[in-house]
Amino acid sequence: xxxxxxxxxxxxxxxxxxxxxxxxxxxxxxxxxxxxxxxxxxxxxxxxxxxxxxxxxxxxxxxxxxxxxxxxxxxxxxxxxxxxxxxxxxxxxxxxxxxxxxxxxxxxxxxxxxxxxxxxxxxxxxxxxxxxxxxxxxxxxxxxxxxxxxxxxxxxxxxxxxxxxxxxxxxxxxxxxxxxxxxxxxx
Numbered sequence: 001x002x003x004x005x006x007x008x009x010x011x012x013x014x015x016x017x018x019x020x021x022x023x024x025x026x027x028x029x030x031x032x033x034x035x036x037x038x039x040x041x042x043x044x045x046x047x048x049x050x051x052x053x054x055x056x057x058x059x060x061x062x063x064x065x066x067x068x069x070x071x072x073x074x075x076x077x078x079x080x081x082x083x084x085x086x087x088x089x090x091x092x093x094x095x096x097x098x099x100x101x102x103x104x105x106x107x108x109x110x111x112x113x114x115x116x117x118x119x120x121x122x123x124x125x126x127x128x129x130x131x132x133x134x135x136x137x138x139x140x141x142x143x144x145x146x147x148x149x150x151x152x153x154x155x156x157x158x159x160x161x162x163x164x165x166x167x168x169x170x171x172x173x174x175x176x177x178x179x180x181x182x183x184x185x186x187x
Contacts, residue, residue: 003068138173
């Protein structure tokens with residue numbers, strides 16, 4: 001059953017339909033919150049808050065304007081950015097997030113040799129550390145673009161900024177990643 005049908009069922013009073021949506025998106029929501037906030041406990045709180053708000057505001061979701069997943073990720077992103085502002089966490093990131101499942105991109109590690117697998121893990125850890133040092137908006141744009149595969153226009157809507165601003169943050173973020181990866185020989 002697609003997301004829009006589950007939303008309809010939920011609005012008709014079927015609580016199990018919303019449980020299904022939570023099951024589908026809990027890892028993505030938590031992963032995004034963790035990458036944006038850098039704190040496991042706070043990320044759990046924000047993920048729970050995102051689902052609570054989604055449930056409370058489900059009548060505002062319009063399937064004609066976009067997918068449920070984008071709507072939910074928009075809600076999650078805004079909650080996390082507001083939490084950063086409230087708590088002043090912009091410079092207090094936890095760089096090590098070992099064991100988390102959310103990745104910027106799938107690396108197709110099934111067919112990798114042990115040495116290639118080691119390098120893939122090292123590259124991911126290094127990218128996580130780099131992301132943790134970036135300005136929150138650059139990091140957010142990169143995560144939405146490559147982690148959530150949102151278009152530039154969708155990102156602009158999520159962050160409520162002009163498309164040109166999203167493009168600038170995306171360009172600068174990619175340049176920082178590219179330069180640092182080259183410096184350490186991972187690119």
